[in-house]
Amino acid sequence: MQLMFASTDDGTNAGRDPEAQSSAERFFALGAELLGERSPESMGPMPFLVAATTEGISALAATGRLPEDRVDEVVVAAVRALLPQIEQQLGTAAQGPVTAPDG
16 A cells, blocks of 8 residues: 555656646546535545546557557446446436447
8 A cells, every 4th residue: 555655756746847737736636526516625526536537547548558449448447436426426317328439
């Protein structure tokens, strides 16, 4: 567990690309808003869980640890796993099954 949460930087954003940092912040804020989270101070765990899942899948694919031909399968499985919690948070039900895009 320590390895999973270890950080190699000194806690600053000095070495990070400002555009990438800004994009990541916008991505997270939009995801939180879509999940019904309005205040960063009272945010629940779902925005973090969704962001961690999508970022994790992206990192695995980008580094070749997740083969390109399995990305859709893994994304669909992640959505299926997270959807019940998201529905509960939003108080809604999904409109039909979650399937991989054609292509």
